[in-house]
Amino acid sequence: MAATPSIMVPLGSQAPDFNLPDVVSGRQVALSDLKDAPALLVMFICNHCPYVKHVQRELASLCREYQARGVAVVAINSNDASAYPEDGPGPMAEEARRLNYTFPYLYDETQEVARAYQAACTPDFFVYDQNRRLVYRGQMDDSRPGNGVPVTGRDLRAALDAVLAGKPVPTEQRPSLGCNIKWKPGKAPSHWGG
Secondary structure (H helix, E strand, O other), X not given: OOOEEOOOXXXXXXXXXXXXXXOOOOOEXXXXXXXXXXXXXXXXOOOOOHHHHHHHHHHHHHHHHHHOOOOEEEEEEOOOOOOOHHHXXXXXXXXXXXXXXXXXXEEOOOOHHHHHHOOXXXXXXXXXXXXXXXXXXXXXXXXXXXXXXXXXXHHXXXXXXXXXXXXXXXXXOOOOEEEEOOOOOOOOOOOOOO
């Protein structure tokens, strides 16, 4: 299984704006809607990727736990649904209900939000502080399909705990690994795969 690592976007980068439809509620969700939360977790996920499937139950649990502590959470699917129909809005809504996702599952049809965030793979995680400056980007934990390491969310939890405690997040961070974003023909950014 070929894996694509996340791009380690410079820490301190400002969260790019977005305004995308939530496939479950049908409402638009914008970055500005989440301005009061002490931390923001933006995840790029999809339905079909084995790396996402491997972590999705722990991910749903982790998000419920941190949302209860005030963290704003959104998941974004930027895959080309014409080539990967299981990543379209209908199947996304079914998946969100099946897994009891408590966060908005947003559809980035134009792929512009993925480009703005420099998302490269699924899953790809970005944690922002209250000022929406990037403090963490990288893996959820060391677990990968078939490596036998339990899915705990250790790395992501440590970053969120630090932000909520007003402490610095360690700058030594490991890239996430997963399936590449499924770019539409001619849309893949030239400086990263697709």
